[in-house]
Amino acid sequence: MAAPHVAFDLEIPSDVEYIEGIVELARQRCRELNLPSATCSLNVPVALSEALSNAILRGNEAVGGKHVRVRAIVTDAALVFEIVDEGPGFDLDKCTADCTTDDNITKEEGRGLFLMRRLVDEVESFRDHGNVVRLTLRRE
Amino acid sequence: MSFSIKKQGQVAVVDVEGQLIVGNRQELKQKVLDELEKGEKKFLIDFSQTGYIDSSGLGVLVSLSKKIREQGGELRLANLNDDLQTLFELTKLDTLFQISDTRERALESF
Numbered sequence: 001m002a003a004p005h006v007a008f009d010l011e012i013p014s015d016v017e018y019i020e021g022i023v024e025l026a027r028q029r030c031r032e033l034n035l036p037s038a039t040c041s042l043n044v045p046v047a048l049s050e051a052l053s054n055a056i057l058r059g060n061e062a063v064g065g066k067h068v069r070v071r072a073i074v075t076d077a078a079l080v081f082e083i084v085d086e087g088p089g090f091d092l093d094k095c096t097a098d099c100t101t102d103d104n105i106t107k108e109e110g111r112g113l114f115l116m117r118r119l120v121d122e123v124e125s126f127r128d129h130g131n132v133v134r135l136t137l138r139r140e
Numbered sequence: 141m142s143f144s145i146k147k148q149g150q151v152a153v154v155d156v157e158g159q160l161i162v163g164n165r166q167e168l169k170q171k172v173l174d175e176l177e178k179g180e181k182k183f184l185i186d187f188s189q190t191g192y193i194d195s196s197g198l199g200v201l202v203s204l205s206k207k208i209r210e211q212g213g214e215l216r217l218a219n220l221n222d223d224l225q226t227l228f229e230l231t232k233l234d235t236l237f238q239i240s241d242t243r244e245r246a247l248e249s250f
Contacts, residue, residue: 016163042223049194100232111195
């Protein structure tokens with residue numbers, strides 16, 4: 001079994017303008033790993049975009065001068081993204097709103113975490129030198 | 141990424157090139173609202189040149205749909221690729237919007 005390796009490890013200013021570039025980098029790594037087409041074009045781009053925008057807009061509260069760190073780690077079994085912001089973190093278990101209900105479907109907000117959970121195999125949140133959101137996609 | 145709006149008959153057709161995400165959703169929203177203010181009522185957003193859409197982009201579509209309906213107009217969508225179709229199905233937004241396979245079919249449906 002090969003040792004895990006870091007595909008990239010970057011720190012970006014806390015600004016949504018940086019999201020597209022990071023997502024494109026992640027897509028390139030997915031293609032290099034020969035992951036399924038939809039993983040490269042849908043699951044990773046959308047889930048990572050959601051995690052980054054949450055980190056910038058909610059974790060760091062869109063405050064200038066803050067940063068977000070994003071790491072991609074590849075193992076034989078999985079592709080893992082860790083997104084670290086400077087916020088206090090949040091309890092994932094309390095964020096269970098279903099954006100598909102009749103009450104919620106016409107709301108503008110509230111689809112981010114829902115999409116992350118459906119597009120990757122595991123979403124975790126914990127503290128480790130900042131608030132970390134970890135997205136895990138298992139490699140079949 | 142860019143948005144362009146062209147009139148085809150009575151319909152204002154919006155092309156979304158690239159991504160529709162948190163960084164550019166306001167630009168799309170403002171362009172459509174400007175047209176709505178000028179009196180346009182029928183809108184079609186064509187996604188044939190679109191990469192991916194995040195939750196903010198989906199939210200803007202929901203918001204625009206509401207605002208256009210409030211003014212007595214209609215917003216329809218066309219040319220979702222397989223990924224975008226999956227996204228709309230996951231969020232059940234495929235039940236909220238009238239979606240056509242092609243621009244032509246969408247234009248005929250108004």
